[in-house]
Amino acid sequence: AQTVTQSQPEMSVQEAETVTLSCTYDTSESDYYLFWYKQPPSRQMILVIRQEAYKQQNATENRFSVNFQKAAKSFSLKISDSQLGDAAMYFCAYRAGANSKLTFGKGITLSVRP
């Protein structure tokens, strides 16, 4: 069974600084996708970034980038130039290529200090 582990329950970052959120996963599949979702107080899950396992290049979306280490099964999210609006819960998620359901980690609460 696939599992996603987010071991840090909370993190805090100063506005304009950089923060890295950690995630590890376990799978025996070779074809899969990894995601980071943001859940603000409005509760709506918003896709932040996605990584295909077959791609060696790390995904980047504006201030958000990932460090995908396939051999170590690690998938961390880096947020640069943190903004107050980045404060939210962040969930790491996994999807096997042939499957449709997402498996989520427990999430991490990110606070941004002004």
Place this chain on the structure above:
Amino acid sequence: DTGVSQDPRHKITKRGQNVTFRCDPISEHNRLYWYRQTLGQGPEFLTYFQNEAQLEKSRLLSDRFSAERPKGSFSTLEIQRTEQGDSAMYLCASSLLLASAEKLFFGSGTQLSVL
């Protein structure tokens, strides 16, 4: 396109009562998912539909739970004889499957409290 809509946003019920939630996906999205999220946890998969066909159900979905998607449009999730352990947020998501490039759009959820 107004996004994925869920109704109601909050539901308080007494143990043993039946409840029904509704999800309206983004129009023309052929896939619809239900997830459950409890406090301090990530969402857990319950079931999903492709058009009107229910393709997969999690073992979390006991026989008290039933989901439908008539005509492949909106979906309902019914919980019969609610228990306190059913208290959670129920999230709906929809997507348009295009090969492997599937992107899920989530609604804001229905928060269920069973007293």
